[in-house]
Structure formats: structure tokens, C-alpha cells
Amino acid sequence: MKEILTKNLNPSQSEAVLCTEGPLIIFAGAGTGKTRVITHRIAYLLSLGVKPWSILAVTFTNKAAAEMKKRVASLIPHSGADVWISTFHSFCAYFLRVEASKINLNPDFLIYDFADQKNVVKDCMKELNIDDKKFKISTITDKISRAKDDLKFPSDVAAEAERAGNFLGAATAKIYELYQKKLERAGVMDFGDLIMRAVSSLRKYPELLKHYREKYKYIMVDEYQDTNHAQYMLIKLMAGGHSNICVVGDDDQSVYSWRGADINNILDFEKDYPNAKSVKLEQNYRSTPKILSAATQVVKHNNARISKRLWTQNPDSESVSVLKALNENDEAEKIADLIYPNTYNNKYKLSDFAVFYRINAQSRAIEDAFRRFRIPYAIRGTLRFYDRAEIKDIMAYLKLIHNPNDNISFKRVINIPKRGIGKTSVETLEKFALLKNMSIRQAMPFAQEAGLNKGPIKALNSFAQLIKNFSGLKENNSVKSLAEKVIKDSGYLEELETENTPESKVKIENIQELISAIDDFERSSSNDKSLAGYLTQISLISDIDSLDESNGRVTLMTLHLAKGLEFDNVFICGLEEGLFPIGESAFNHKELEEERRLMYVGMTRARKRLHLCWSAERKIFGKTIWNMPSRFIAEAGFKDEFNETEYNQKQSLRSFNRKKAEIIRGDGGAPSDYEITKDEPLYASDRDSSPYKIGTLVLHPVFGNGKIVEKSGIGNDLKLVVLFENGQWKKLLARIAKLTLI
């Protein structure tokens, strides 16, 4: 076995594979064969006689989990398939369901997605009389999700808000509390709950923790840089006994902090597990040296990173270039010009090209140009199959059949197709239900008492009968035939057929696709074929459109979605200050570094050619803007694109406008803590006269030489984050730490 491994792997790869005991961190640079290492490591463990069911490997996406499973199974045909490889969320969902009785939980819970969450928050705000113009629903949803990522209960959020005198936080806490009650009452969990509940259960029940520590003797985590605090804690708890924990990741590819990911989990791993071994994978097998060097140069501008030296043996060629355009249409046409197959004498297929952009709105100009040039393209990630309205409608019917008390699903389908039950009727009934502490479904028989009109009452009764009939069918019918009955008996299909528009035809096709997906699900032997089993699986697998759609097409997508993929030819477009780095991120150290990592991710997707595109003028959201080329172009080594003097002029203008905007915005209302933290670096750097600036080199009596990489607060409260030569990080209070400037 060892021989096979070493034959397949380079020295650092095999070093990582052979290190099986104790904590191990693998820094896997872009294109360095990360998946190969993980799968070989699992195979090696199995070859040592480790039982497959005592290995746990967690990833973030179903795609990654499936890929890993496949590769492990092909490396070790007999037992490879028995290794538990799954996403964090499906692992936790499984855990919670299996242990439900021990942790006082109803195992029949369903999972709410983002749209459901927003609906619940909306209901909560209405109920609490909180104006949704004052606090945006998405802001609150986000705050609640972040709180769960951080393992914070409503009381924690409330206490924090109180301490900081923060209105938004206080509102969030109140809403969060009610939100949680509603979720519990409906017997559902959101994504954050899955992880948080698993962690709190392991904490609360020591014997359970002990059991899992013994069960999974070897734990591996992929994309560790993307873990949030709750996920970090979950792993830390489970690995607590044996410490056979292996994490793989790349701090330079951490681009999801806005979703709760904490880059410090990877940066601090060696602090967390003091006897940890660290292996760096630095040989890149993907890109040309020029691409690799350009990408490295960019990311080198970041301070918050572990230093590494990527190299490659790949042959070089003229592989990175800058494309300057007059406006967004010109940019798109120039890209189209370069892609047009004749340009490359059919050297490449269309699927060898990808266009990345920072925001989805940029795709329009590119799509228009591609249509004019007749270049087939596929956009990835805009609207997922399970996010389509017609699919969500049918799913809501199924969810309601599973759980009649699911108010969100109830409200979704009560008047779809139209049956004469309008907004006011539903609202009145809901208020009544709330008053009587019932679900809306339970309140239906009391429609008259609630004060509804005759018409709606009649419609309501027949709707109640409809759902009752469906519920009666759920025991003796497959999910597929249940779904078929739903679309027929509800009149949903009929309404679409009568509509008979191109749109309605597509919807019908999608519904047919859903039915066949359900059929596939039921034919696959390993699944729990109950309605609940199906609904859970769907909530956790909202897989993006089938892969073959990108065959024979150029791929268009956001930079975030590009992570993990690779293409021969890559265009990164919209490389302009204000768009990429986006918005005000250039004024915030942390945000700028994340933008830079995103740039790094985009660049390292390219195998053969990389085009960096920027446009002097751009119309976005109906407004024309004139931007400077992105600093990232200069950082990649194309200095002539970037005029420093001009940039500085614009920057001071920007910060001036920004402050002006704040003054205008200042309505004396509640200060939002979001804005305060965002503003901090700008104010701090503008106002304070302290000698501590970001980038300043300092000497600490204990830790030695270091560099200031972050600062917050002013005066006595000035806090500095210093990265020391030994790679350690310290957060220091400037007035206490005895720092000398060097």
C-alpha cells in the first residue's frame, strides 16, 4: 500500500497521507491535489485496518462529498463505500435524527431554507410590531444566521446588544427569540440550527459525546478555511478524545466570511492543537508559471495569511493579459472576440472558456454580446432548480402534507392555484390562530368565528378537504404518486395548462422533471423512502443544474461560484475599483483582503490563459460610472494600468463623498452596529494620530518582531492585531502592550 501511495503522490502529499495520528493541518494551495491527498489518506487508513465506519470526513458541498466518496470507493473497492463522507449539514441532520430520543427532539423535523427563514422573520416582525422599513428583513435573517454560526442564543444576542446599546442587536434578539419559538412549534430547523443543535447536544449530554468520540476515531475536514465557529466547535468536540483530526484548506481561498466563515479557524489551528503537524502542498499541477506567479503576487499583498510558495513544473507560455474596454458592452464584445472559436483555430472547445464576474448583474452585457456573436453560454448558479416558484409550490404542498402545522408552507399554497382566498382572509385567520395559539391549519374550522366572509370560508373548507385527502394518501402511496396527485387534484397543473404561455410550458416541464427526480430518489436503494425522508434530502441537496448543460458552452458565473473549478481559459471581468474590490471594501482592511482572496481564487482557476478585463466606463443599475482600473491588476504585475496619483485623488474624493453621505443619512435614529464596525478603519485612520498604522513594523518584548495587520478602536481603546515573525497572532491593547516602532 505504502508503495502505491508514494508512487501516486509527491513527497509532501505522501507526508500528509502517512501522518495518521494526532492533529494535522494540510495547507493545500490552489491546484495542488488536495482531493487526491484526502482520498489517499482515507485509503491508507483503511489499509492499516481502520474500520471504515470509524472514519468521518466532512465537506461543505454535496458535490465535493460525492466526488470524494466516488474516489475513495474506487481506491478501496470493498470498504471504501462505508466511510462516512458527507456535508456538515447532512451529518448533523443525521445525528439529530438518530439521537432525537436522547436529546429530547422530534425526529420528524423538516429543514427551512433561506426563503422560508425570511418569511418567518417577516411574520415575527409583524407580530412584534417592528417596522420592516427600519430593519430590513434580510439584515435580521442574516443576523440570526450569524448568531447561530457563532453558537449564540437569543439571550446572548440580547445581552450583547444591551452592553453595546445597540438597537439593531436588541431588535434582532427579540425577533430571534420569537423566530426560534415559531420554528420549534412548526417542528422545523434552519441550516444554522442543524449545526448549533448538534453542538449543544454534544455539550449537554456527556455520554453522547463520549459515544461519538469513540465512534469516529479519525476525522477529516475539507475546506477548513470556510468553517464557521459552530462547525469548528463541532469538530473540536468530536475530536476531543483522540485528537486524530486532519483539516485541509487554504487560507488564501477563504471568501465566505460574510456567511459566518472564520478564517482564524485555519490560521489558529496550530495554536488550538499545540502538537499539530503541518504540511504544505505547494506544487501546483494546474496553471502555467505566469498565471501562478501573477496570482501569487496579488495574494502576497495580504497580511492575514500563512506564507507559502506555490511552484509548478508546467510549461510556460504567454498566458496573462489585460483587456481594457471602453464600456461594459465593449468589454463583452472583446471577450466574445477572443472566445470565438476561429480565434483559437478550434484549439479549444467552448467549454474550455469561463467568464467570471463579481456580481450577477454583470452577466447581462456578456449575455447580450454572446447572443449577438452566437456563442452558446451557460450561466451557473442564478436560479437553482429547487428555487423555482413552481417547484417550491409543489414542495410546499408536500411539506404541508407532512406537517399540517407548517404555517409558512400553508400560506404559500393556500391560494395557489387561485381559489378565492385572499390576503385579508389569510391574515384574519392567522391573527385568530395566533390568538388561540394554533397553527393556521388548526384554525381553519373556526373561520366563521374568526370573522371571514362566506366566499372564502367555502373555499377554505374545500382546501381543508383537499389537504385531508392528501394526508390520507401519504401512508399507502409512494412520494411520486403523492406528488402526482397533488399537481392534479390541487388544480395546479390545470391552471398552467390553461395559461398556455411559453412560461407556463417551461413550468410544466420543470414539474415533470421534479416528478422524475422523485422517481430517481425512490429507486435509489439507500434512501429513506418516506415523505419525511424525501423532504429532508431535498432540503440538503439543492443541487445545481445538471453538469452536462455546460457542455459545448462557455460558462458564466460569479467568482464565488468558481471556487473549486478549473478552465483552460479564464476571463475575470469588471476589474475596477468599486466593483472589484467591490463597494467600500477598499476602505476596510479585512474586507479588502477578502476581495483579494476572491481575485486569487479567480486567477488560479485558469490553466492556460488568463485575461484580466476592465472597462473605463460602465453602466450598472441604469447609471453610468467611471472607475479606475482595479488595484488587483497592478498587484498582478500590470502596473501601467494603474495611475497612482489619479487613484489617490479619486480615493480622497470617495472618502469625502462617503462621509457626506453619512451625514445626510444621519437621521438621529438607531445607529446600526454594522455600520459602525464598517466605518471603524476609515475613522480610525483619519482621526487618530497614533503612530500605529496598518503595516507598521513593531517590536514586542516577549513576542519579538511583528507587523500591525489590523486595528480597531481609538485612544485608550486602540486595539492592534499584530502578526509576529513566528507566525503567531496577537490582539493587543496598544496602551498596555509595550510595543516599539521599528
Add this chain to the structure above:
DNA sequence: TAGCCCGGCGTTTTT
């Protein structure tokens, strides 16, 4: 109740 119009708003979104 349903359909229309107007105004506000717009970064990224693995589960």
C-alpha cells in the same frame, strides 16, 4: 379578491 402601478432598491449565497 385580484390585478395593476408605482417606487425603492440592487455584492457575493456551499447547506
Add this chain to the structure above:
DNA sequence: CGCCGGGCTA
């Protein structure tokens, strides 16, 4: 520039 949600009217 387009989308979505809220409010108004038939």
C-alpha cells in the same frame, strides 16, 4: 435598468 413588494382601485 429590472425586480419585487406594497398600496390602491375595479
